[in-house]
Amino acid sequence: MKKRALISVFYKENILEFSEFLRKHDYEILSTGGTYRYLQENGVPVIEVSEVTKMQEMLDGRVKTLHPAIHGGILAIRDKEEHMSCIQKLGIHTIDMVVVNLYPFFEKVQSEISFEEKVEFIDIGGPTMLRSAAKSFQDVVVISDPKDYEIVKEDISTFGEVSYEHRKRFAGKVFNLTSAYDAAISNFLLEEEFPRYFSASYEKKMDLRYGENPHQKAAYYVSTTENGAMKDFIQHQGKELSFNNLRDMDVAWKVVQEFEEEIACCGLKHSTPCGVAIGKTVEEAFEKAYSCDPTSIFGGIVSFNQEVNEKTAEELSKIFLEIIIAPSYTKGALEVLSRKKNLRVIACHQKPRDQRNLVKVDGGLLVQEEDRINLENLEVVTKKAPTEEEKKDLLFGMKVVKHVKSNAIVVVKNQMALGIGTGEVNRIWATQQAIERAGEGVVLASDAFFPFRDVVDCCAEHHIQAIIQPGGSLRDQESIDACNEHGISMIFTGVRHFKH
Numbered sequence: 001m002k003k004r005a006l007i008s009v010f011y012k013e014n015i016l017e018f019s020e021f022l023r024k025h026d027y028e029i030l031s032t033g034g035t036y037r038y039l040q041e042n043g044v045p046v047i048e049v050s051e052v053t054k055m056q057e058m059l060d061g062r063v064k065t066l067h068p069a070i071h072g073g074i075l076a077i078r079d080k081e082e083h084m085s086c087i088q089k090l091g092i093h094t095i096d097m098v099v100v101n102l103y104p105f106f107e108k109v110q111s112e113i114s115f116e117e118k119v120e121f122i123d124i125g126g127p128t129m130l131r132s133a134a135k136s137f138q139d140v141v142v143i144s145d146p147k148d149y150e151i152v153k154e155d156i157s158t159f160g161e162v163s164y165e166h167r168k169r170f171a172g173k174v175f176n177l178t179s180a181y182d183a184a185i186s187n188f189l190l191e192e193e194f195p196r197y198f199s200a201s202y203e204k205k206m207d208l209r210y211g212e213n214p215h216q217k218a219a220y221y222v223s224t225t226e227n228g229a230m231k232d233f234i235q236h237q238g239k240e241l242s243f244n245n246l247r248d249m250d251v252a253w254k255v256v257q258e259f260e261e262e263i264a265c266c267g268l269k270h271s272t273p274c275g276v277a278i279g280k281t282v283e284e285a286f287e288k289a290y291s292c293d294p295t296s297i298f299g300g301i302v303s304f305n306q307e308v309n310e311k312t313a314e315e316l317s318k319i320f321l322e323i324i325i326a327p328s329y330t331k332g333a334l335e336v337l338s339r340k341k342n343l344r345v346i347a348c349h350q351k352p353r354d355q356r357n358l359v360k361v362d363g364g365l366l367v368q369e370e371d372r373i374n375l376e377n378l379e380v381v382t383k384k385a386p387t388e389e390e391k392k393d394l395l396f397g398m399k400v401v402k403h404v405k406s407n408a409i410v411v412v413k414n415q416m417a418l419g420i421g422t423g424e425v426n427r428i429w430a431t432q433q434a435i436e437r438a439g440e441g442v443v444l445a446s447d448a449f450f451p452f453r454d455v456v457d458c459c460a461e462h463h464i465q466a467i468i469q470p471g472g473s474l475r476d477q478e479s480i481d482a483c484n485e486h487g488i489s490m491i492f493t494g495v496r497h498f499k500h
Contacts, residue, residue: 002026003027003028004028005030005096005099006030006070006099006100007031007035007039008032008100008125009035010101010126012038013146014149015035015146016038018152018153019046020044021153022097023044027096030047030095031046031047031048032049032057032064033057049065049070052069053065053067054069063125064125065128065129069090070095071128071129071132072087073095074098074132074133075136076092076139077138097140098130098132098141098143099143100126101126102123102130102181103122103123103126104121105118105121105122105185109121109184109188122185127182130174130177130178131174134170134172134174137168137170141166141167141170142170142174143170144173144174144177145177148166152166180203180224182199186199187199188225193355193356200223201225202221202224203221203224204221205220205221205222206220206241208241208242208243208246209242216243218243220241220246227353229350229351229352230246230253230348231350232349233347233348233350234348235345236334236337236347237341238343241344244270245322245323248268248269248301248323249325249346251268251271251272254403255303255399255403256305257351257352258373258403262278262415263278263279263280263282263284263305264276264285264305265279265285265286265304266302266303267289267290267297268301269296269301272420272422273403273417274292274293274297274300274420275292275416276417277291278396278415278416282306282307282308282309282312283312283315285306286316288414289302293420293437297319297321298320300322301321301322301323302316302321302323303326304324304325305327307327308326310332310333310336313329313333313334313337317336323346325346325347327347327348327349329345329347352370355369355370356370357371371497373398373402373495373497375398375399377494380490381471381476382480382490384483386466387466390442391491392415393413393414393443393466394445394466394468395468396412396415397410397443397444397468398468400412400417400420401445401497402447406448406498406499407423407424407426407447408422408423408447408499409431409433409444411444411464412444413441418437418441419435419437419438419439421437427448427450427455431446435458435459435462435464441462443468444459444466444467444468445469446467446470448469450469453475453478453479455479456479456488456490457486459486460486460488464488465488466488467483467488467489468490469490469491469492470492470494471494472496476492
């Protein structure tokens with residue numbers, strides 16, 4: 001009995017050459033719809049699936065291969081006499097190879113087309129054939145990735161058949177693909193924040209040099225269904241990105257995007273801001289951010305929420321940086337930065353879009369909403385109210401402290417994060433660190449409430465004039481009383497911003 005290959009592909013790249021190869025190696029080719037016409041028009045002898053099923057395509061092509069004559073030919077176990085006798089009686093020919101790639105749902109679900117149009121890009125026949133063939137991998141070669149055509153050709157040319165190891169691997173790739181495909185469809189239709197089963201659809205974009213440390217392997221995956229800042233960036237120059245680079249880029253970009261109307265710059269090291277500032281120009285914003293902590297920014301990342309010009313690029317070139325990230329760069333700026341060959345220059349066009357935050361634990365996955373800052377319900381809880389300038393600094397500090405690891409304290413003056421206390425196991429140590437690093441400051445922002453009045457007392461010793469914090473402690477009144485004693489104003493936001 002002649003071998004048969006069923007070919008039905010949306011993406012036609014290299015399929016003509018592959019089909020001709022199969023014909024030369026004595027395969028009959030079955031096909032459907034556009035693939036059938038494409039092969040026929042290019043001189044490849046091909047049998048239309050309808051000739052096998054004795055049924056015409058129907059329902060606008062929704063039903064083509066969903067037929068026992070197709071799936072019986074795929075699923076029959078070749079060394080099981082009962083199976084072979086069954087399909088023989090029914091006149092069903094075995095199918096020995098299935099070559100299918102799917103309707104582009106991943107791409108279309110991200111496009112601006114209507115909901116109804118997106119539904120029509122949900123492939124049914126393709127995944128069904130792939131799953132059938134993958135289950136029968138011991139007898140059937142299943143190809144879902146055009147990159148595997150060459151492997152198949154090499155095996156057949158060398159051994160006369162595709163090796164067991166490759167058939168098994170191809171089957172695994174099918175279920176890897178269909179699980180992501182189904183996850184994308186599920187998320188599209190459910191529109192639930194926390195469905196019963198958590199499913200995500202991501203595609204590998206690149207292998208990374210290593211993970212957080214050189215002994216850890218790593219790769220970078222991007223969503224197949226959602227756009228995002230760290231998915232669609234452009235790298236103008238520099239070394240390949242690492243695991244730590246991408247994490248740091250994500251945080252640095254999110255910090256400057258907190259400021260929609262102002263010109264903002266963020267210096268960042270090890271996923272923690274080390275200097276943040278607002279300026280009248282991009283250059284001024286950088287100079288102020290740099291002056292917050294000129295030590296820590298060495299070897300770090302600098303991000304901007306406005307285009308980088310040549311003058312700013314000249315200043316950036318004076319220090320050692322790993323990455324610069326901004327919405328765009330002038331031609332002159334790119335020319336200046338190109339002198340530093342290893343410097344990674346990133347253009348990012350998307351605002352942060354993540355709706356969920358994922359944290360892996362051993363044996364589980366924590367899923368939560370992204371932390372959206374809310375500065376709409378501010379309450380002055382002290383006798384003294386902050387001045388307008390102090391209030392600007394307080395709001396600035398709250399936007400920054402949200403991105404600092406808890407316990408987090410930020411000391412601000414003139415919309416500069418002069419002192420950042422981060423990652424301490426108690427709030428007073430974080431406060432002392434931030435104040436010490438600031439040297440001088442006007443206001444202080446905290447990511448969570450004060451459990452004791454010691455933070456306020458420390459602020460008073462160092463001439464802090466105003467405080468912003470969520471409130472919510474059983475001892476809030478003690479901190480309020482302390483502020484009133486010291487003549488410090490304090491605002492409650494009502495919203496905590498832990499970042500572990």
